[in-house]
Amino acid sequence: GVGEIFLAQLDREDPQLVMTAVRQLARLSHADTPIPALLANLARFTARERETERDVRVAILDAIGAVGGFSSDDLAPYLTDFDPVVAERAAILLNASGGAGRGGDEYQAAPEPLPRTPPPTAARLAELERSAVVLSMAGLGDIVIALRPDLAATNADRFARLAAEGYLDGLTFQRVEPNFVIQGGSPNANEYSGDGPYSRDEISDHPHWRGTVGLSTRGRDTGDGQIFVNLADNLRLDFNYTIHGVVVEGMEVVDAVQEGAVIERARVVRR
Structure with a gap:
């Protein structure tokens, strides 16, 4: 049945695919959904200690809440999760289930970053x-x-480090918006899969002119190593998105990029 199709995706490595499956299971509130399978995959993604996988872990928690049948012992460890959003969601579910924490008080999130x-x-x-x-x-x-470390020291450093380590080799530009931006650098070619810990925004007063390179995010302080290149003067992005570089050669190549264009190799050079 439909539930089995979604359940079969839970063990996949792509966070977006797993997130889509668990959201459908939550929508169905499928009676046959095994809570142990949801808990096991929540633990699997948690053990990777990637802040950038927040979305899939929150989706799994929401599915657990929708299906029901979990115990306080199942979710109590997540009250001290490294991600405050996950810790808070665990507390909400535990309190909604009618349980009580120590001393009979409500469960409280106490994240440990x-x-x-x-x-x-x-x-x-x-x-x-x-x-x-x-x-x-x-x-x-x-x-x-x-690189423009004068505008964004930590994000310019991260971009250079990822390039030097070979992280970007073989990845793609998975998003092309004509007259706006190209975006890339995701291992699974989607906005929910990126590098390790989140980086903080480093907002400057430099305009988002054509050719500037920025940090792709999905909310404040959620940089995951993905980049975008402005195809036009996108002044509406000013004071909202980090700029950590500027294209100095090859803008005609940027203009020729189509969705799925492969970064064959990335390297750091002196200039």
Whole structure:
């Protein structure tokens, strides 16, 4: 039946696919949905300690709440989750189930955040000022992005680190909006799959002119390593999105990018 189709997707690696499946299970409130399967996948995504997988974990919690039949012991560990949104959602579900925490009081979220990535040193910032990231696009040519650590120190540092580590190699630009932006850098080619911890916004007064490179987010302080390149002067993005680079060569390549265009190789060079 329909429920079995959604259940079969729970063990997949793509957060967006799992999220879609559990949302449908929550909508159906499917009586045959096994709570252990939902709990096991919640634990699986949690063990990866990726803040960028918040959406799928919240969707699983919502499905658990819709299906029902969980115990307080199942969700109590998530009260101290590293993500405050997940911890708060667990508290809401536990309180809605009629349970009570210690001393008979309501359950309270008490998140324990992950260690933060240290900011770049002065020497690293000086290095980034003299560096560019080159994206070699399969069949199209090179896009050369000069880094702007003066505008966004931690996000310029992260972009350069991901390029140097080979993280971007083989990934795609999965979104193309004519006269607006191209967006890419997701392992699963969607907005719900990105690199490790969230990075904070670094909003500057630099305009989002054509060729500026920004940090793709889905809410405040939710950078996950994905980037976008402005195809036009998008002043409506000013003071809302981080800029950490600018295309200095290969804007004609940017203009030629279609959905699914592959980043064959990314590297960091001196300029």
